[in-house]
Amino acid sequence: MFPAKEEAEIRIFSGTANPALARAITDELGVQLSRAEIRRFSDGEIFVEIQESIRGIETFVIQPTCHPVNDTLMELLIITDALKRSSAKSITAVIPYYGYGRQDRKIQSRVPITAKLVADLLTAAGVDRVISMDLHAGQIQGFFNIPFDHLFSKPVITDYLRKNYRLDQSVVVSPDAGGVERARAYAKRLDTALAIIDKRRLRANEAQAMNLIGEVAGKHAIIVDDMIDTAGTLIQAVQVLKEKGAASVSAVCTHGVFSGAASERIRSSDLFEVICTDTIPLSPQMAKIDKVKCLSVAPILAETIRRICKHESVSSIFD
Numbered sequence: 001m002f003p004a005k006e007e008a009e010i011r012i013f014s015g016t017a018n019p020a021l022a023r024a025i026t027d028e029l030g031v032q033l034s035r036a037e038i039r040r041f042s043d044g045e046i047f048v049e050i051q052e053s054i055r056g057i058e059t060f061v062i063q064p065t066c067h068p069v070n071d072t073l074m075e076l077l078i079i080t081d082a083l084k085r086s087s088a089k090s091i092t093a094v095i096p097y098y099g100y101g102r103q104d105r106k107i108q109s110r111v112p113i114t115a116k117l118v119a120d121l122l123t124a125a126g127v128d129r130v131i132s133m134d135l136h137a138g139q140i141q142g143f144f145n146i147p148f149d150h151l152f153s154k155p156v157i158t159d160y161l162r163k164n165y166r167l168d169q170s171v172v173v174s175p176d177a178g179g180v181e182r183a184r185a186y187a188k189r190l191d192t193a194l195a196i197i198d199k200r201r202l203r204a205n206e207a208q209a210m211n212l213i214g215e216v217a218g219k220h221a222i223i224v225d226d227m228i229d230t231a232g233t234l235i236q237a238v239q240v241l242k243e244k245g246a247a248s249v250s251a252v253c254t255h256g257v258f259s260g261a262a263s264e265r266i267r268s269s270d271l272f273e274v275i276c277t278d279t280i281p282l283s284p285q286m287a288k289i290d291k292v293k294c295l296s297v298a299p300i301l302a303e304t305i306r307r308i309c310k311h312e313s314v315s316s317i318f319d
Helices: 021-031 069-085 112-127 138-143 154-164 177-192 232-243 262-267 298-309
Strands: 010-014 036-040 048-052 058-062 090-094 129-133 147-153 170-174 193-203 206-213 220-228 247-258 273-279 292-293
Touching: 010 021, 010 298, 021 058, 036 069, 036 154, 058 069, 058 298, 069 090, 069 112, 069 247, 090 170, 090 220, 090 298, 112 138, 129 298, 147 298, 154 177, 154 247, 154 273, 154 292, 170 177, 177 193, 177 220, 193 232, 220 232, 232 247, 232 262
Parallel strands: 010 058, 058 090, 090 129, 129 147, 170 193, 170 220, 220 247, 247 273, 273 292
Antiparallel strands: 036 048, 193 206
8 A cells, every 4th residue: 555645746837938927836835846848949849858757746837828829829738748748647737828718709700719729729738627817708618628727816906906096986997898797896896886888899909999888087997807918999998988087097907918009008098007917927018117017816826726736626715
């Protein structure tokens, strides 16, 4: 008989997308980041070598599939294949930001459902479980036939807002009808009023804000969304809120994608503050903008990993 282990033995690996977050998670857990070499051949092919034995061990790979999304996704798949072929007991993909998540359904003829394709790729590569945060659409969980833990950054963000904002003079704003459920959850937790912007999308990455439902005059408006990409929609929302008499406007998101002209738009905008998390690392341009505040979700991800290893409830983190 082998002696029972009091603690499950795990190994945590990191891709190249967000090593700072991976180190923060391992610091929270009090473990070392496991050793793996990730490099590229001269033609761009990715090579991965696991540099320690993982036979029969639970493994976790921390890799948001953010920019450059195709490279980070392929890297995650190759790391997974390397772990599987090294006889890991289980492989959990920790994907703080799920790339291709916006393509979750057919909105017109002859287009792909790429969020489902990514789910199939991860499963085929050998992933046994997925951990992700604030999916663009909750139904993406149903694209997987393996366990999926959907986490939320809300505890981290609401704690910051309580400490730094006069919530009795604030209103939570959804930038579109699709985000009402998310904004309502924030408003309920913060005990604030709720407003909704009626937005009509013209084409990908371009939208036109139209009407405001709710009262924002004289209040501090807090726009809540899952991500900020080019910030075009955000700036239009700020303009609408200012026109309706909002005293100031801040923006809150989990995923700071900040692509295209986002940095210049935010820098020159009337936004009081932009709050995001470290699911995606800030670019050097965004990091230099004083009004951008980046919060860490490492404690939530670390606690989730700990509970999975101990077979404890994950959902109770958010009760």
